[in-house]
Structures are given as structure tokens and as C-alpha cells.
Amino acid sequence: MxxxxxxxxxATVVLTRTFLFTFNSIxxxxxxxxxxxxxxxxxxxxxxxxxxxxxxLKAVYGDKKNSRERKIIGRNFFVHSGKNLxxxxxxxxxxxxxxxxxxxxxxxxxxxxxxRRGKGVFGVAGHLGNFELLAVTMTAQGYKAAVIGRExxxxxxxxxxxANREAMGLVNISTTDxxxxxxxxxxxxxxxxxxxxxxxxxxxxxxxxxxxRLSNTPIGQSLMALKTGAGIVPMACVRxxxxxxxxxxxxxxTIEPTGDLENDAAILTQKCTAALEELxxxxxxxxxxxxxRWHTRPEQxxxxxxxx
Numbered sequence: 001m002x003x004x005x006x007x008x009x010x011a012t013v014v015l016t017r018t019f020l021f022t023f024n025s026i027x028x029x030x031x032x033x034x035x036x037x038x039x040x041x042x043x044x045x046x047x048x049x050x051x052x053x054x055x056x057l058k059a060v061y062g063d064k065k066n067s068r069e070r071k072i073i074g075r076n077f078f079v080h081s082g083k084n085l086x087x088x089x090x091x092x093x094x095x096x097x098x099x100x101x102x103x104x105x106x107x108x109x110x111x112x113x114x115x116r117r118g119k120g121v122f123g124v125a126g127h128l129g130n131f132e133l134l135a136v137t138m139t140a141q142g143y144k145a146a147v148i149g150r151e152x153x154x155x156x157x158x159x160x161x162x163a164n165r166e167a168m169g170l171v172n173i174s175t176t177d178x179x180x181x182x183x184x185x186x187x188x189x190x191x192x193x194x195x196x197x198x199x200x201x202x203x204x205x206x207x208x209x210x211x212x213r214l215s216n217t218p219i220g221q222s223l224m225a226l227k228t229g230a231g232i233v234p235m236a237c238v239r240x241x242x243x244x245x246x247x248x249x250x251x252x253x254t255i256e257p258t259g260d261l262e263n264d265a266a267i268l269t270q271k272c273t274a275a276l277e278e279l280x281x282x283x284x285x286x287x288x289x290x291x292x293r294w295h296t297r298p299e300q301x302x303x304x305x306x307x308x
Contacts, residue, residue, distance in 0.1 A: 013156045020160075023089045028098050031086040032243050039082025043075050050074055053289040060211045076285035080239055084130045091136060092167050103137050103237070107249035114231030114252050115143065120186025122221045122232045124253075126197030126276045127288040130245065132165075134237035135193045137247055139169040146171035146185055147193040150202055175203050179224070186230045193235075194221045196269070197276060198288075199295045206262075207298050208270050210277065216296035217273060222265040226257065232268065234275035238283045250275050 023031045043050065053074035057065060065073070087099060114121050123138065123145075125131050139145045147165065151174055152158040162172045173181060173192070182192055199205075199216045208217035225232050234250040253271045257264050280287045 009154045009156075013154060016157060016160065019085065020089045023086050024093050028090070028094065028243075031090060032083050035082035035084070035086035036079050037082070038085065039078040039080070040075070042082070043078040049290045052292065053077065056289045056292065059213075059294075073285040074289065077287070077289060080129075080286050083239065083243065084132070087130060088132050088164065091132075091164060095136065095140070095168065099133070100137065100140055102244040103133070103247055104240075104245065105137070105141075105247045105249070107251075108141075110251045111138075111233050111235075111249045114233055115189075115191070117229070117231065118189045119228060120189060120230035121191040122225055122230055123191055123193045123235045124196050124221060124232055124272045124276070125193060125235050126195055126280065127291070128197075128236045128276070128280055129238035129283060129286045131193075131195065131237065133245060134235060134247060135165070135170055136168045137237065138191065138193075144188070144190040145169075145193060146173050146182075146190060148173045148175060148182070149195075150175045150200070175200075179220070182224065183228065186224065186228050192221070194218070196221065196272060197293070198291055199293055201296065205296075206266050206269065207296075208266060208273055210273050210293055213294050214298055215273075215293050217269055219265045219269045222268040222272070223261065226261060226264055226268065232272060234272055234279070236276075236279045236283070238279075238286055248279065250279075 023034070026034070054067075054070050057070040057073060061070075090099065111121065111123075123134075125134060135145055135147050147170055149161075149172065152161060165172050171185070173185075185192060196218045197210075200218065201216070203218045204220045204223070205216045206219045207214040208219075209215070210217065221232065224230065232253045234253060235248065237245055237247045240246050253268065253275060255264060255268050255271065
């Protein structure tokens with residue numbers, strides 16, 4: 001690794017720790033204001049990300065959203081991201097007293113119906129709203145929850161993230177861990193949170209339609225659900241008026257198995273993706289449009305990892 005990259009990563013770690021101290025030293029209203037400022041500053045300083053967001057929005061919505069609307073969506077996404085950062089870094093100190101009371105849960109009966117079967121639950125979500133708060137809130141409701149996530153590029157940042165999750169009662173499962181760990185968690189009746197809306201070659205994926213275009217999409221959760229009988233429930237935690245939250249739980253996604261496991265998993269994943277698309281459409285400015293959902297071409301899709 002070059003000296004420049006090492007210095008950049010070290011600066012990011014120092015900045016993150018500075019944010020951690022600052023956000024926990026000020027009232028929530030001030031933290032939200034500072035998060036807003038950070039988001040707007042990033043929006044102004046990152047022209048490449050502004051371009052990516054505009055390009056991806058245009059590719060999905062075409063003329064349905066004009067240039068001004070796309071700009072507002074992108075700007076709002078950065079603001080929401082800044083606020084989410086502030087909230088996440090405040091979890092340990094303020095979740096019970098300040099954050100948890102602001103979360104309204106909609107559709108918990110859908111989750112409970114699956115959870116009572118005792119075969120485990122996959123909570124499928126995307127990079128929509130505050131997905132870290134989604135997992136923490138479900139744990140606070142008394143459910144045994146784990147989250148699957150890829151390791152961050154810097155071990156120091158990864159350690160901070162994992163420690164933050166574990167302090168809130170979550171179990172962190174890396175994408176490099178053995179699938180047996182996930183299977184055991186499901187067999188014990190646990191819930192596994194998984195994000196299925198990004199193009200990644202690190203996990204087993206297939207080309208699934210997303211917003212009308214084939215997209216490299218993780219299918220490991222669908223394969224495991226079909227093999228074990230675990231249920232799949234789409235979920236999201238979005239910001240609403242006055243910096244409150246709505247945790248939305250949709251009905252279980254099911255299919256009629258045909259005996260062709262690979263094809264059934266693809267169909268199940270497609271239905272999950274469609275459910276998440278509906279949520280993204282409703283809260284368009286809270287999804288990670290700067291990510292290239294369609295980076296992998298269909299002819300490249302078989303090169304992904306076979307893990308999980």
C-alpha cells in the first residue's frame with residue numbers, strides 16, 4: 001500500500017473517532033444539524049458522486065424525473081446520510097433514551113408470523129434509510145438478530161463498526177465466514193439481516209432484474225431459505241418528518257417450489273428485489289443511488305464468489 005493511501009486511511013480513522021466524540025457530546029438537535037452540514041459539504045465536494053447519482057436516476061426513471069428533481073434527490077441523499085452517520089455514532093449512549101422512542105414499527109405482525117415457526121428469518125433489506133438502526137431496533141424488540149456484512153477496507157474502521165453493532169446486542173457475520181454459522185443461527189430460530197441491493201462479486205449472485213435491468217444480485221439468502229424453511233421478510237427503516245423513523249416490514253415473500261433449486265432461488269430473489277424496489281420508489285432520496293447497481297455485465301456474473 002502506498003504512503004498516500006495509508007495516510008488517507010489514517011486520516012479517515014481519526015476523523016471518524018472525532019465524529020464519535022463530537023456527536024456524543026452534543027444534543028440530538030445539534031447532532032442532526034451537524035450531520036446535515038456534513039452531508040451538504042460532501043455533496044458540494046464530490047462532483048463524481050453527484051454525476052453518478054444523476055446518471056443512475058436518469059437510467060431508471062428517464063423523463064419521469066427532470067434534472068432539478070434528480071438534483072434534489074441526490075442532495076437529500078447526502079443530507080440523510082450525514083444524519084444517519086450522526087445517529088449511528090450515538091447508538092451506545094443515546095439509543096434507549098433518545099432514538100428508540102422515535103421509531104414507529106409498521107407491519108410487525110408479518111415478522112412475528114414467520115418468527116413463530118422457529119426455523120429462522122432472513123430480514124432482507126437494502127441500503128435504504130438507516131439500515132443499521134433497522135437491525136438495532138429489531139434486537140431491542142427482543143429478537144435474536146445477526147447481520148451479514150463485508151469487511152471494511154480498513155481494519156480499524158471495521159473494528160469500530162463491529163464493536164458498535166455488538167454493543168447494541170447484534171451479532172456480526174462476515175461475508176467471508178462459513179455458511180455453517182448462518183445455518184446454525186437459523187436453526188436456533190435467529191434472524192439474519194442481509195442487504196441484497198448492491199452489485200458484489202464477493203458473494204454468490206445471479207443476474208436478477210432490478211428497475212428493469214439485469215443486475216448482479218446476492219442469492220445466498222434465498223438458497224438457504226429454500227433449504228432450511230427459513231422465512232424471508234422485506235424490511236426498511238426510513239426517516240420521516242421531524243427526524244423520526246418508520247420501520248416498515250412487508251409480508252413474507254414466498255414461492256411454490258418446483259424442485260429446481262437454482263431457478264427457485266432466482267425467482268424468490270426477484271420477488272424480494274421487487275418488494276425493495278417499491279420501498280425505494282416511496283423513499284427515493286434515501287437510497288444509495290451513487291452505487292452502480294448494474295456494474296457487472298451478464299457475461300461476467302458467473303465469476304462471483306461461491307461463499308454464503
